[in-house]
Amino acid sequence: MSSVIEKVIHSVKDRNIKRYLDNQKDSIEADFLLLEKSGQKEVLDHLNSSDIVTLLANITIPQLWTTELLILSKLDSNSLVRRVWLIRQKFRSLCGDEVYKNYHDNSPVSIQDQSLTANAELQPEQLTLLRDDILSIVRQMQRLVYVRICRSESINERKRFVIQTALIIGLIGFSIFWLLKLGVIPIEPESNRVSLKFLLLIIGSGITGTTVSLLQRIEKATNIPPLITDTVHDATQITHNMSNWYVASLLVSGAVFALLIYLIAVSQLVNVLDILPSPDSMKSTTENDALLIMPPNNKADTAKLLLACFLSGFAERLVPDILDNLIKAKIKTA
Numbered sequence: 001m002s003s004v005i006e007k008v009i010h011s012v013k014d015r016n017i018k019r020y021l022d023n024q025k026d027s028i029e030a031d032f033l034l035l036e037k038s039g040q041k042e043v044l045d046h047l048n049s050s051d052i053v054t055l056l057a058n059i060t061i062p063q064l065w066t067t068e069l070l071i072l073s074k075l076d077s078n079s080l081v082r083r084v085w086l087i088r089q090k091f092r093s094l095c096g097d098e099v100y101k102n103y104h105d106n107s108p109v110s111i112q113d114q115s116l117t118a119n120a121e122l123q124p125e126q127l128t129l130l131r132d133d134i135l136s137i138v139r140q141m142q143r144l145v146y147v148r149i150c151r152s153e154s155i156n157e158r159k160r161f162v163i164q165t166a167l168i169i170g171l172i173g174f175s176i177f178w179l180l181k182l183g184v185i186p187i188e189p190e191s192n193r194v195s196l197k198f199l200l201l202i203i204g205s206g207i208t209g210t211t212v213s214l215l216q217r218i219e220k221a222t223n224i225p226p227l228i229t230d231t232v233h234d235a236t237q238i239t240h241n242m243s244n245w246y247v248a249s250l251l252v253s254g255a256v257f258a259l260l261i262y263l264i265a266v267s268q269l270v271n272v273l274d275i276l277p278s279p280d281s282m283k284s285t286t287e288n289d290a291l292l293i294m295p296p297n298n299k300a301d302t303a304k305l306l307l308a309c310f311l312s313g314f315a316e317r318l319v320p321d322i323l324d325n326l327i328k329a330k331i332k333t334a
Contacts, residue, residue: 017061017149024064025056031071031083039074046070061149065142072135077122084116084134091137094144095227107133144230151235158218158242165251166211173200191294198295199259205306206258209313210250218242254313261312261319262293265305270322275308277301 032040032052040052047067049055055067075083092100109115110123111130122130177200179185180193187193221238265276277296296302312319 020145021059021061021064024068025059028064028067028071029056031068031075031079034076034079035071035074036076043067043070043074061146068142069135069138072138073131075131077127080127080131080134081116081122084130087134087137087141088113091141094141103137147230147232147235150232151230151238154236154239155218155222158238158247159215161244162211162214162218162247165247166207169207169251170204173204176200194295195293199293201295201306202258202262202293202309203255205309206254206256206261206313207251208254209258209310210254210316211313213314213316214242214247214250250316253316257312257316257319258309260323261308262305264322265308269326275304277305 029052032043035043044050044052044055047055047063047070055063059067072080072083088100088104091103095103104112108129110126111133116122116130176185177197180187180197180200183193185193187196218238227234261276264270268276296305
């Protein structure tokens with residue numbers, strides 16, 4: 001099971017990298033064709049390749065970035081200026097207006113946007129400044145792409161561990177449940193078998209709620225764009241903040257909270273979100289079942305109880321807040 005999930009995650013990762021390479025290859029090839037023959041030869045010789053098609057066929061990300069920088073360093077004045085507008089706008093879209101404005105306002109006046117618009121011809125010093133500036137921007141964007149790749153890998157790894165762990169726990173619980181239902185595991189009397197099956201449903205509901213909560217939390221991290229100032233450590237922070245032990249502890253807490261919800265329902269100390277079963281449906285029908293975990297007497301109340309167990313895992317502060325309120329109420333009446 002874990003190998004299948006890992007293959008799916010790596011497949012998604014490989015597709016994302018391939019998509020990025022395919023999108024960049026066309027741009028690289030177009031810029032390469034703008035070079036003079038001597039410039040094209042210098043680039044190919046530097047990369048030990050005979051032609052651009054062969055080079056791009058199996059190019060890796062580091063090779064692609066090196067090729068991009070080499071081509072930009074060889075572009076003539078007119079081609080470089082045309083490329084400047086595209087690179088700066090891409091830099092602006094990646095980093096935001098505020099970062100771009102700060103960069104632009106602190107760059108030499110002679111290569112700012114208004115100066116390039118006003119001057120038809122670039123002076124040699126201006127061309128050198130502009131080329132160095134563009135190479136610097138491209139390096140920063142390449143670094144940002146690398147940070148995004150590391151971040152995506154880190155997030156996908158967290159998703160993989162959460163799903164894998166939940167599926168393993170679910171498979172074990174499901175197997176025990178059906179072994180009990182089919183009578184393969186000999187437990188007598190029947191009420192004890194019913195009790196154990198319902199305990200598995202309670203724990204499973206709590207763990208399911210915790211799993212959904214964890215996946216939503218990871219998804220929120222996915223939607224937060226990385227900053228230009230982020231390092232690789234910043235990009236992979238989710239791995240440190242949501243370690244394997246942290247995830248495991250939350251899953252255990254979800255199971256314990258679900259069991260506490262059942263005990264609260266039986267005791268009728270409080271009705272969680274007004275959805276717990278009615279007191280009558282939680283009463284045991286036989287004297288021997290008085291100390292057992294038993295399902296309510298009807299399907300509707302059973303569904304309400306399992307929903308409350310799910311919510312106890314999904315909203316991790318639900319049960320602790322209930323317990324805090326019960327303690328405060330007890331102190332006031334003491």
